[in-house]
Amino acid sequence: MKQIILIALLFVSINTQAQTTLKCTLLDSTTNEPLEYINVGIPNKGVGTVSNEQGLFTLSIPDSLSTEFIKISAIGYATKTIRISQLKTITKLYLATQSIRLKDVVIKPHTIKQTVLGNKTTSQSMTLTSRGENLGWEIATFLNIKHKQTYLKTLKVSIVNNPYTNAKYRINIYAKDNKGNIGENILKQPITGIFPAKSGVIEIDLTKYNMYVDEDVFVAIEQISMYESGKKQISFSAKLMDKIYFRVLSQGSWNPIPIGMGMWVEAEY
Incomplete structure (x- = not known):
């Protein structure tokens, strides 16, 4: 069997420089419920993760990226960007729901x-x-x-x-x-x-x-x-x-x- 190891092709290199570890819980701003599986990361910088079932995420930030912004996004919620320096000072972050208009579908009789x-x-x-x-x-x-x-x-x-x-x-x-x-x-x-x-x-x-x-x-x-x-x-x-x-x-x-x-x-x- 020919096996292609995908992770080996694109694996993130181990960073030996000093890092800061951020921990924060994501919550719904209306219900106060934890938000699971939310995408969190620095866009296109090789730093990212997903919140767990309790809404908690942990992210290690190299000092070289300490001035960057964290992007937090999920379907049904307004995307939030926040400076890493701000995120260091909080343990909870609230996301606001975002109304989504469903696309109108025009059904026309035809052969499927x-x-x-x-x-x-x-x-x-x-x-x-x-x-x-x-x-x-x-x-x-x-x-x-x-x-x-x-x-x-x-x-x-x-x-x-x-x-x-x-x-x-x-x-x-x-x-x-x-x-x-x-x-x-x-x-x-x-x-x-x-x-x-x-x-x-x-x-x-x-x-x-x-x-x-x-x-x-x-x-x-x-x-x-x-x-x-x-x-x-x-x-x-x-x-x-x-x-x-x-x-x-x-x-x-x-x-x-x-x-x-x-x-x-x-x-x-």
Whole structure:
């Protein structure tokens, strides 16, 4: 079996300079409830994480980045940016909810056609592997949308091996920006779940999210909780002559890799 270690390709180098560790709990400004799985980090600087189920995040900041801003973002909440110097003095931070207008969908009578978008491979001989050592790492694949009002029905992911019982993920769907890169998250509500501890193709139902798209998008899987201890690996089906996009940490920069991953969407138009 040919195995590609994804983390090894883009692993964040160990920083030996002095660091400051920040700890803060994120809360809903209206309900005072803790906010889980919120993306926190310094954009494009290789520093990021995700809050846990109690809303707590821990972030180590190199002294060289001490004048930067932390970006905190989540679906359904107003994005907040705050200076690191300010964050050092507080232990709780409140996020305000943000109303989201759902996109109007015009239904026209026509013959429905089925299509498959993304990389449909279930290869067992070539795999893409991640150890899940960083919260907020994310793998994305491109979906070429050729028809307006394309309805995204089911996301499928081909897992070759998953030794964990607690591998929690989040699905993100991003627009394509004017440079052809990954842009803003277009989801109106979060999609989360746990990978089953087995191999095979898993299905994630998208119909309840009413996802109609007119233009190209990227669909991504993000790790939002730490795995059980040990250096076990989750492996996904892979293939050559294709492309995925990967970022090591929450709020990090995206990196293209010339490898396809078994992740595709069944759609209608």
